[in-house]
Amino acid sequence: MSDRRSDPRRILADWGIKDFRVIDKEAISEITLGASILATGGGGDPEIGLLWTYKVIDEGKEILMVDPSDVPDEVQMASSACLGAAIVLTEKPPSGSVINLAIRKLEAYMGRPIEAMIPLECGGVNSPVSYAAAGEFGIPVVDVDGMNRAFPELQMTSWVTHGCHSSPTVSVDDRQNITVIDTGDDDVLAETLARRAAMAYGGISWIATYPLTGVQMKATSILGSQSIAWAVGRAVMRARQEHLDPITELLHSLKEERGVEGYRVFRGKIVDIRRDFGSETNKGFTLGSIVMEGIDDYRDQTATLDFQNEWLNLRVNGEVLCLPPDLIAILDSETGEPIRTDIMKYGYRGTIVLIPAHERMRTPKGIEMFGPRHFGYDIDYVPVEGLNKPRR
């Protein structure tokens, strides 16, 4: 088991798979841009994860992506991520081996080899980190994730809402401190412990989590999540090169890759930002709201967005247009670059795009765990399609 995982090609050959995609530098930049857009205002700065992945590729370590339907049912896989404060990551990048340690300890605890990487979420930090980690450990990446967006807490995944669990989770730091979290089916407690461990380490931790089998992965993941991010990122990059409208290209790519309609609902300028440190004590999130004043076709309209790391809901002239878990992205109208909640400023101009959450995020259990009521709104969830008419 130890020699096999230095080569993702051999793992795929053992599974009898001949079709896979090689992730090169261009691919990872496109996937990361798309993931940052799908991160709905959260997910952090992509730079560290991208540089790390570039280095892994430069060192000749291969990163391969495989279709979920090709993965054998009995294969054991897991997710790897950075959990903690994004600002700490920009100051304290990891060692190249930190996630290897987390995965090895998870293998030891479970007594089974981890043979594939399942990305946790779409985000500027964790999307490239899962590819770098897969390259460092020598296992393939599966074209799935647990939300196809970013969410603030570890348990907010389609995996949990479909009966899988984050435990056992191994959390490590660069000094090789190790915390094994095994809370059985209590995924909220696992999140609490994992975040406390990150704080105690010094603000961030590196985790191996959600050990799933192939059969579990197929039944509970957001299938094709990586391809969706890739298509979105590629469309926006192409729009930049060919001087096309990035928003139009993005919406088109969603239609092509996912078969869903996204909505361009507002264009405006941030005129007020209200930040509020945790109304619930010690939750670890930046809360607040912003007000945008409409420009161009949206003159005389006012948009209000609440955020808790990610954008939560959107109201235009008091009318609700989007509720969690549906996606809200504010994008620079010229470049398509997402405007994140941690870097937004007064005066930023952008276009608001709404994207339906994946069906596997919209089950009754999902709406209970990360729908409007979970975030404190006294409103029933209405899908974004019910709140908006398609516009061209």
Added chain:
Amino acid sequence: MSNTAQLRVGFDVGGTFTDGVLMQGRDVLAKAKSLTTQDVTGGIVEALDRVLEGSAADPKRISMVSLGTTHTTNAIIERRNLNKVGIFRLGAPATTAIPPLTGWPEDLKEAIGGHEVVHIIRGGSEYDGRDIVPLDVKAIEDACEAMKGKVDSVAITGVFSPIIADHEEQAEKVVRSVLGEEIHVTLSHRIATISLLERENSTILNAAVITVMQRAVQSLKAAVAERGIAAPLFIVQNDGSVMSADYAVDYPIFTVASGPAASVRGSVYLSGIEDGVVADIGGTSTDVAYIVKGFPRESSITVNIGGVKTNIRCPDLLSIALGGGTIIKHDGDDVTGLGPESVGYNLVRLGTAFGGPLMTVHDTAVALGKLDTRLDVFKTDFVTAPDKIAALPRARVDNAWNAIRTTIEEAIDKMKTTAEPVPAIFIGGGALVVPKEGLAGVSQAVSPDHFEVGGAVGTTIAEIGAYAEGVVDLDVEDRDEAIERVTRHAIDNAVKAGAIRETAEVIDVEEIPFTYMPGKREKIRIRVKGKVLQ
């Protein structure tokens, strides 16, 4: 102000011209232009001599000499005369996934000594001040032994040093004990803020241009002394304030954006407006800056210097493609676009006002009678073909004027941080050809005199800017106390750069929350300014 009677000379060393002014209070007593020389000093000395002649001032009465120069930026861009830099990062076992010099252009890496003298040492701090691991002093000593004779300066970057600097300071002592007291050492916490890779890049670049700055300062000091001037020498830094020349030798990277910053500061000084928008309108583009208490607001994005990403604080400038020579695209009387193409210096050949085939922003202003005087700096009349201007359809001219107005209003609006109307200062050669009356969001529009030497005037404002930052946990520490603590540190930094302590005042308080982290932690960054002269 008690320094109104004192004489100050200032120089703005541009790519082509070196401008010099002699100032008393806000009055420009003399001004001169000379050709910029490769060594910088030659051009300054010529401008200095002409300013002194022009005013017949007694050199002994001059109390301050200052200059703005992009000398160090040019050295980096041209990979010229750079120091060989020994590079230490204090951060292992963390940070090794992305080593120093990642993403640097190969030729620049070569010019500063390559990979051979790069070391990641065990050490650095956590955000809360704990050690990641104790500093590996032995490893630094061994690395320094191997560096002997191979490096001119040393750059040290420790994880979280902007919060707690003790490992960097400890490492400096070790480096000096092996490589000698005279070796130049740059510590990253004195250069830039949180964000390891960008701060490390900034620190290494600083270490690479120390000798370049040192030589310029030495030869200038000698030239100034030769002319009987006993005044101290100051260099403009990126926020448009000055720092003492001796301090600048240790922090040359703080001068990379001094040119535009000095122009903004000069226009603020000449107009007397300390809060508002400055639009520097040239022939092909306009730079818009936002002024807070007399200083350009800082940019929060990374700054690329010579192909390297840095987090050096530079003025937040919005550049738009609108200038006097910008071409008006039209379909009949409808205006379909402004630029981005400009006729630039060919205005006098291609513009309608000069009998040329194209309609420009300049021609629009001429057609509306906005340009009725002649300015010597332009060395030409504004219009030599009045019949061509008269033939422009009035509707098209009005549409063009409205499009220019909208573009300027939008640029000003993008830079504003308040919905209230603010004053706007218009400078640059194109300042006369754009709408200034009744602009949306603007309370008053001003075009000060002497704008053609605004950069040189800007260098003579005898103020020093400095900053400090810290991380606080508001569950543990009182917010006001935390701000006071960081402010004291910022004032100390201003004094080190040459300010008089009693004159220091706070110009900006910035608070950035830590996301995805429990508790009420935030980073506080405070900017202060202080006076150079009593």
